[in-house]
Amino acid sequence: MDLEMNLNAPHSMGTTIIGVTYNGGVVLGADSRTSTGMYVANRASDKITQLTDNVYVCRSGSAADSQIVSDYVRYFLHQHTIQLGQSATSKVAANLIRLLSYNNKTMLETGLIVGGWDKYEGGKIYAIPLGGTLIEQPFAIGGSGSSYLYGFFDQAWKEGMTKDEAEQLVVKAVSLAIARDGASGGVVRTVIINSEGVARNFYPGDKLQLWHEELEPQNSLLDLLNSS
Amino acid sequence: MAADMGAFGFHSPSSSLFFSCFVLEVCCFKRPGSYGSTLRYKSVERMKPIGKHSLLGASGEISDFQEILRYLDELILYDNMWDDGNSLGPKEVHNYLTRVMYNRRNKFNPLWNSLVLGGVKKGQKYLGTVSMIGVNFEDNHVATGFGNHLARPILRQEWHENLSFEDGVRLLEKCMRVLLYRDRSAVNKLQIAKITEVGVTISQPYSLKTYWEFSAFENPAQGAIGSW
Numbered sequence: 001m002d003l004e005m006n007l008n009a010p011h012s013m014g015t016t017i018i019g020v021t022y023n024g025g026v027v028l029g030a031d032s033r034t035s036t037g038m039y040v041a042n043r044a045s046d047k048i049t050q051l052t053d054n055v056y057v058c059r060s061g062s063a064a065d066s067q068i069v070s071d072y073v074r075y076f077l078h079q080h081t082i083q084l085g086q087s088a089t090s091k092v093a094a095n096l097i098r099l100l101s102y103n104n105k106t107m108l109e110t111g112l113i114v115g116g117w118d119k120y121e122g123g124k125i126y127a128i129p130l131g132g133t134l135i136e137q138p139f140a141i142g143g144s145g146s147s148y149l150y151g152f153f154d155q156a157w158k159e160g161m162t163k164d165e166a167e168q169l170v171v172k173a174v175s176l177a178i179a180r181d182g183a184s185g186g187v188v189r190t191v192i193i194n195s196e197g198v199a200r201n202f203y204p205g206d207k208l209q210l211w212h213e214e215l216e217p218q219n220s221l222l223d224l225l226n227s228s
Numbered sequence: 229m230a231a232d233m234g235a236f237g238f239h240s241p242s243s244s245l246f247f248s249c250f251v252l253e254v255c256c257f258k259r260p261g262s263y264g265s266t267l268r269y270k271s272v273e274r275m276k277p278i279g280k281h282s283l284l285g286a287s288g289e290i291s292d293f294q295e296i297l298r299y300l301d302e303l304i305l306y307d308n309m310w311d312d313g314n315s316l317g318p319k320e321v322h323n324y325l326t327r328v329m330y331n332r333r334n335k336f337n338p339l340w341n342s343l344v345l346g347g348v349k350k351g352q353k354y355l356g357t358v359s360m361i362g363v364n365f366e367d368n369h370v371a372t373g374f375g376n377h378l379a380r381p382i383l384r385q386e387w388h389e390n391l392s393f394e395d396g397v398r399l400l401e402k403c404m405r406v407l408l409y410r411d412r413s414a415v416n417k418l419q420i421a422k423i424t425e426v427g428v429t430i431s432q433p434y435s436l437k438t439y440w441e442f443s444a445f446e447n448p449a450q451g452a453i454g455s456w
Binding site for chain 2: 221
């Protein structure tokens with residue numbers, strides 16, 4: 001019923017997450033809304049989490065489950081890096097995520113997208129959805145907001161984009177999903193990973209493009225009334 | 229509520245706010261028609277003038293709200309046909325709606341709405357609300373949905389008897405902005421209506437500016453990688 005807010009519902013990142021490869025690296029993108037039932041518990045969360053210097057993961061689904069899985073993988077990768085004597089590859093990171101997701105599939109509810117750059121394979125994106133399947137893809141979308149993006153990517157995705165084209169595609173896509181998915185919202189965060197390193201970007205909600213039936217934001221109705 | 233989704237069309241579990249100012253009433257409605265978590269229709273009219281003196285706003289099932297408008301059309305028509313110089317005021321319309329909602333509840337077939345009814349007749353302001361189970365009351369400020377939890381505390385602090393129209397609008401916008409940040413079913417499009425002795429005016433739809441530029445929002449996981 002209307003009045004039941006269920007503030008004790010588990011924190012879930014309804015979410016829109018995206019990972020896209022381009023000519024030289026990867027771009028990861030996500031919205032920033034974390035909800036507890038219908039309440040937005042955090043409107044500026046960071047869903048793109050570091051695993052190593054060159055590998056990041058986009059988290060969706062249960063906030064708790066995705067955090068604990070990424071924490072374990074970060075821990076294992078740290079040890080692996082020491083033993084290996086060099087940076088871990090994105091494939092190893094993705095497989096560790098897969099092992100945890102698959103072997104605990106009855107208990108976990110989290111969909112993850114791993115993206116990174118290493119010297120052997122360059123930029124790679126791996127999707128690990130709910131059951132623990134591992135699938136390497138040129139681009140991946142996930143979270144509740146991704147439902148609204150399948151058609152968009154079918155049309156807009158191209159092989160061999162430049163870094164700026166890829167980032168703009170990701171920001172546009174997350175922004176479109178935010179417009180239609182109640183469980184996604186806030187700001188658009190992107191992380192670009194390539195041979196030169198990692199760059200983080202932040203696009204606040206009011207700086208994004210306006211879509212169908214969205215209006216130019218105003219300070220107040222009074223401004224509109226006074227100007228007409 | 230989720231279990232009923234199959235039987236119902238679309239829903240706007242979103243918030244509305246009403247309060248009375250010095251000689252008039254101001255009220256505010258967000259305009260989404262959601263379908264589950266999809267923000268399906270972003271320009272649904274959820275406020276309508278009733279007769280000469282009142283304004284009705286609703287949250288919940290849009291088809292039920294449209295049915296209620298049909299009932300009220302008939303009520304006002306019959307009232308006009310008496311041609312006796314009298315006209316139904318907000319108090320009377322509110323009472324009628326209460327009866328309708330309560331009787332449907334008793335038949336275990338409720339109209340799935342939270343209604344807010346405001347108006348001015350013969351200089352007297354009136355503001356009342358009816359829920360889907362027939363709970364009804366009057367107050368200086370009322371709200372539906374999340375508005376009850378997020379907006380009314382603000383109104384309790386800042387509403388007072390002698391608010392001007394401009395202050396009223398600013399107060400409403402303050403509340404609506406909070407709802408926009410924190411209510412998952414909210415959309416950035418609203419209308420404000422003003423009811424005075426002369427009649428009802430509903431503003432054009434417009435959007436509010438939002439603020440995302442807190443430094444803490446830019447890199448929230450900096451001190452604790454893997455957190456949100």
